[in-house]
Amino acid sequence: MSKQHYANALINGVSPAPTGDLLFDDEQNRRRALALESFIVEAPAGAGKTELLTQRYLRLLATVESPEEIIAITFTNKAAGEMRSRIQDSLALAQGGVAPTATHKLITFELARAALARSAELGWDLLKQTGRMRLTTIDALCSSLARQMPFLSRFGAQPATIEDASRHYADAARRALDHLEDDGEHAETVATALAYLDNDVTRLSGLLAQMLARREQWREIAELDNPELAIGDALHALVNLDLSRVVEALDASWQARLMPLARFTSAILERDELADWTELLTAEIDDLPKWRAVAAMLLTQKNEPRKTVTVKNGFPAGKEFKPQKDAIIELLQDLSASQILTLQRIGQLPRVDHDNDLIVRAMARLMKLAAAELWLVFRERGEVDFGELSMRAIAALGDELDPSELGLRLDYHIKHLLVDEFQDTSPTQIDLLTRLTAGWQSGDGRTLFVVGDPMQSIYRFRKADVGLFLRVAQNGIGELTLEQLRLSRNNRSCPPVVDWINQTFPQVFPAADDPTRGEITYREFVATRETASDAGVTLHPVIVAKSAGRHAAARVEAEQIVQTIAAEWQADPSRKIAVLVSARNRLTELVSEIRTTHPDWHYSAVEIESLVQRQPVQDVISLTRALHHRGDRLHWLAIMRAPWCGLVLADLHALAGDDHKSTIWSLMHDATRLARLSDDGQRRLGHLRIMLAEALTGQGRQSLRCWVEDVWKKLGGATCLEGANDRNDVDAFFNRLDQLDAAGRFAIDTFEADMEKLYAAPDAQADGRLELMTIHKAKGLEFDTVILPGLHRRSGTNEPPLLAWDSFALEDGEHLVAAPLNRRSVNAAEAPSAYDFLRRMESEREANESTRVLYVAVTRAVRHLHIFGVIETNDDGVLVTPQKATALGRLWPALESEFIAAMPTNAQASPIVQGQTDFYDAAGEGWPDDMPDQLSDELSCFVPAMVRLKTPYVTPDTWTAPPVANVSKERNITAVNALAATIGTLAHACMEQMLRDARPWTATRIEGMHASLERWLICRGWRIEESTTAARRVIDMLKTTIASADGQWVLARHEDDAVELALSTTVLSDEEQLTGGVSTKVVDRSFVDNGTRWVIDYKTADLGSSADAASLRQHAEYYRQQLEQYAALFQADGLPVREAIFYLAHGKLVELE
Incomplete structure (x- = not known):
């Protein structure tokens, strides 16, 4: 048969009987999958599932009256985009008219030609009107359905959809429990649930929040008057199902063989369960006690088959009892693997009683109440989760007995459904498909085509249930029966890899399919x-x-x-x-x-790489928590250990090792304890105490981000960063902190969980x-x-x-x-x-x-x-x-x-790894002499090398400006004293704060900063009169800045806005070798205005009231080389660069021509 005729045969969907040859059967099943009938297709990894879906879609296009009659459903936008691209490429190739030589591509080619012919016949113009092809995600489909029936689906205006609704769940749970204060049934329901949990509100609230995330699974049962009865019936059905498998594995002949031995041992042990066992045990729950006795007779307490029996098991020694003993040993030896597993599971079956009916009923009612509160939360915030979207879409369709107007309209318009990744469907999604196909019959021209690989069902955390795939394969969906097809081809992996998988995984996968336990047998492929x-x-x-x-x-x-x-x-x-x-x-x-x-x-x-696992981010998290709670002992100790303070373990132990009740903050003010510390430790802790005292008095006067970030910078946190990655990580933390604060969502007990959702940016290179x-x-x-x-x-x-x-x-x-x-x-x-x-x-x-x-x-x-x-x-x-x-x-x-x-031949005698490795001590520290030695191996081998700033940095009496380990801040001002340098540092910090804080800056607001600036200077060792004068100079400069046109322009928001922008460059001179080969320059201000990059440096020099434009330009020339170096860092932008100095004391911007 020619390839052309073979392709046509495939399109016609004529399939001979299977042969057992995997590759041949694969070809037949692919052929069968193109017939206009309903199928469920198992496609293993690398089987070409997307190509099969593409072929099926093209095949259907040639039969429908409009493309909209076909809906293809995927689970991700990426998958929907890939399928759309495949279909469009196939149509374009067919339009070109050159047939491919590969058989599978020829099939697609012919199907695409037929689809184009249909398009031309009916005027679809598919190559241009690609939007008529309905390839969508299941979430988008639900959104579309809900939007079409806003009244019935309880959506007013279409809400936003959010992936993480955990905060909404928590709020709804809390509101539900607040009904405890009501009068009536709700209060009684809450009280019953709380009493069962020993009045632990936090635990009950957390449980409710978890259950709200999966409410679609219990929404129907919560509506019942007696939900405990439905739950009891379901448990009863589960036990019966397992017992039916027990009867199948331990059949009549096996039971007949065991009966006399069971009666014998019952007589010896004087037990009643099996003493009169003469009739076959059944799958009825009344026989469960006897089945338990059978399992106990044959299994040990470790749930393993007995290898021998003794008088304790009812088989005494002696010749007269040898026949019975030999018989039971033979029966034990004859047990198959499936029979052993069956016996083991008998002991796991539960007792079915009604001891917990009251609490079950109360919990069902409480869940219903919480779900109602959740709906109110959703409505208030104008957003819903995907579960709500699915449930409202289902409600919009009605049910089979009472379909909605939308359901009837869709039933008329939809002729074919295709579903990808069917192994990852949830019960709600099955419900949706059931309603979409309500009334469909085999042979009526409407088809459902689902494809997936149950061996790749790995999304239980998204409520996917692989058992649903098996159920649909066995029973269909609704009244629609699906023919089961199995593909066996792997087009991805080389034969040695496939052979190894086929040899290994049959021993790893379960021996039989079991929908209730999510068990799938291994399916071999070629x-x-x-x-x-x-x-x-x-x-x-x-x-x-x-x-x-x-x-x-x-x-x-x-x-x-x-x-x-x-x-x-x-x-x-x-x-x-x-x-x-x-x-x-x-x-x-x-x-x-x-x-x-x-x-x-x-x-x-x-x-x-989670940001919360990065050390610099852990340090700012500890700082944030410590600033908010003086009793948070762990995080107070952490900020003393952080690089900006760097107390060694011995000093930490001396400070707090024998006092576990006082706050660390109070211990930091205990002179007797401080005297125990080393001289170095006392200096470091003294600096930290001064900085934190100032910070705590300023709480609430700034935005959260500005407050914490300012404290972090004053402690030297920015100096401790080792490169651009650290800077990006910390910036991401502060940005997220700012978002939480702006949204009113910052809470000290939950913000760390919010931070766990932040990840390090991927490497752009x-x-x-x-x-x-x-x-x-x-x-x-x-x-x-x-x-x-x-x-x-x-x-x-x-x-x-x-x-x-x-x-x-x-x-x-x-x-x-x-x-x-x-x-x-x-x-x-x-x-x-x-x-x-x-x-x-x-x-x-x-x-x-x-x-x-x-x-x-x-x-x-x-x-x-x-x-x-x-x-x-x-x-x-x-x-x-x-x-x-x-x-x-x-x-x-x-x-x-x-x-x-x-393994190496000497591996067992000489292990590759032995003993422990000592990771410290880079800071010359060790364990304190009185430290308890009951430390686990996990702790003792994970003491990271200490990284910390040098002591002079944190000594107030020698402080001028923070020395920068890897940052070269080019402030080459000649003939200025230390106080002028400090004023410059403070003015730069204020300008940064003004630019980052979006609230208006007025002269009155700036004047209100005077006390804080004065305190900042005093804490750094300056005398009171010097601090007062310096603070006044900074205040005057800032007021001059906002009063000037140039200052307002510099402080305004611009395109590609940057403040204190750190940029790294390769070191070119010997003088900078201390930076390790990389110099990071910090540009005070940069942005793009009208297509031009501006690079601006601040100067606090005061040239006097008589200074004119010429004198300012002359002074600015001193900094030309510095500004040119900054400008060179932006060459990659491809934009013209203009360099300027902004004089804060004069409010003037001087451009370097």
Whole structure:
């Protein structure tokens, strides 16, 4: 058959029976997917899913009356954009008329030609009218639906949509609990819930906020009069479902074999559960106690199959009892893996009782009340979350029995739906699709086409449930049945990589599909890409002694990863490499290693490096918290340890080591304690105390940002920064602080959580060859080489919730099960509570998703996959099996032999890492003599080297102006005294504050600064009369500035506005070698006006009242070289540059011609 005829056959959707050959079956299923019927398609990683969707869309275009009858839904704007681009490119190629030679491209080409023919026939003009193709995200679709029915969907004007509504949830939860003060049912509901939680308002408020984020899962049950009954029924159904699987695994013949042995042991042990067991056990919940007895008979207390039995188990010694003993041993030995798992799960099934009905009912009513309060919060603020958008869109559609006008109209207009990434759908999204397809029947010309890979379902934190994919495959959506197709081709990875995945992951994935537990069996696929000479998978075991500690192991792993990257680039400098991790914090050591050993490497790390993990930002966070709360002991100690003060540990211990009740601020004023400190420590602490005393008296007189930033600068914080990255990080912190303050959202107990959402800006010089990212961010991408570090590390554990709850997709739909935290400890002999059952189910779901996350990671590799894992050895040098909860633990059954084979021959005898490493002491410090020695290895090996300013900087009696370690401020004024220099520093600081504070600056406001400026000067060692005179000079200069036309122009807002702009340049002269090769110059003022860059430097020189323009120009000539150096820093802008001096005392701007 020619390629042309073959392509036409595919378009017709005629499919022969499957053969079992994966590649051949893949071709048949792709052919079948183009038929005008409804399908659910499983497409593994690298299968060409986007191309299949493109072909399906083009196929449908050739059959509809208008393009709007087709809606293609994705989950991200990026995916929607990619599909749109693919379709447009395909149509453009078909318009050109040159058919491709590759079979799959020929299919697309022919489909595009047919679509263009339809477009020409009906006058669509698709190549120009691309907006008629409805390719959208599910959130955009919901927004569109809600906007069309504002009354029914309860939207008035369309609100804004926000991704993070956590503050709204917290406010709604607080408002709900405020009803405790009411009279009536609401007060009783709140009181009941609080009583159950020992009146802990904070915990209950936090629980409500968490539940509001997932309210779409419980919204219906909260509307019921007796929600506890529905929850009880759902729990009952879950138990029955599990028991049906028990009956399937432990069938009639197996039970018949066990019955006499069970009766025998019951008689010996005088137990009643199985004493009269003569009939087969069923899936009815009444038989659950007997099933528990069966599991207890065959399993140990560790939930493992018994290897032998004794009289304690009901099998006495002696010849007369040997037949029974032999029979039970044989039965135990015959247990299959699935039967063992079944027995283990019997013991996990909960007791179904009504002990918690009262609290469940109260919580349901409280959740309903909180949801109502949330709606009011949304309405007040004119914004909603995506969950609200989805629920209102569903409400706008009505239901199958009572569809809305919009639902009927859409039913008429929509003929075909396509859904991408279907494995990541949530119950709400399934509900939306059900209503959009209400009334659709197989063969009526309307089709639903969904495609996804259940092995790549990794978004449970976004409420995705892989079980829904399996349910839809089995039962369809609504009344619509979907034919299941499975693709098996991988077009991405080289054969050695695919072969390794196919050999390894069947042992890692579960043995059977289970929608309720999120279990997916492994689906094998076939590589279609040609191999490469060095393609494959390399294992990198990092062998460490168990006593070495986590940080030591992480350092060695990071070193080896850097060596691996270097080796990959040595083989091919153009290779694109990705280091993928499941959590951002697992890249910390690697980033540090790259910066230390290869500072010339430029890498992309989008939303990886949290700013709160950067030391300069941690220091300003501590300063902010300390300034707001004198009792915050931790952060007061932190600001004394910060570089601007730099107390050594011995001094800190001497100050506060034996007093854990007094505030640090009060201890700083205790003369007896201060005498314990070293001379250096006393000088440093004295300076800090003076600066903070001034700061605390000025609280509330400035904006929050100005106040904290001013204190930070006076302490020398800016001088402690080591480069542009540190400056950018701190600026980002202060910008965010300013935003929180302006929005009225700053709260000392929550602002640090707000800061956690800030990340370091990615390297602008990164060329795409090295990417550091989370596995979730990498989904959908591919790289020549993938490196997986830290597989031995466990994910963080969460505190047990006060209310365990989850929704489960059962045969008759989605059901909510909830149970409150156990008020008492559960006896090991008791059946688990509903709470324990739900927690275990959640753990199993998380473990199963972790396996899928690992699968996503390995399938990103095109040619080479590097797997790193730390393996510990015990005192005897024997390998310690990794914990099952880790990625390496899950891989271990498949990789143990390979790891051992990959290890150095002397690895077990001579571990790569042993002992501990001492990281200090750069400041000549050590542990105080009386410091307790019960410090963990984690602490003792992580004492960072101290970085701090030199003592003279912080000695008030020698202070003139802050010396700058890496900043060269060119103020070459001759014949001026120290006081003049101090006045210059103060005037510059005031000008910066005036420019950053958007509020109007009047003469009265400036005059009000006099006392603060005078105090500032006194604190720096100047006599009172000198301080008064100097403060007056600065005030007069500032008033002259705002009164002059030139001054107002300098202070006005301009394009590309900059204040105290630090710019780095390479050192060219020997005199600047102390800067380490880089000089940073600070430009007082710069902006663009009418296409010209202005560079302005302030001068406080007073040339007298008789000074005219000529004398000012003559004086300004002294600074020409300095201004020219500044101007040279802006050459890259390509704009003309004008240089000027602004004389504050005269209010005049003098341009250097």
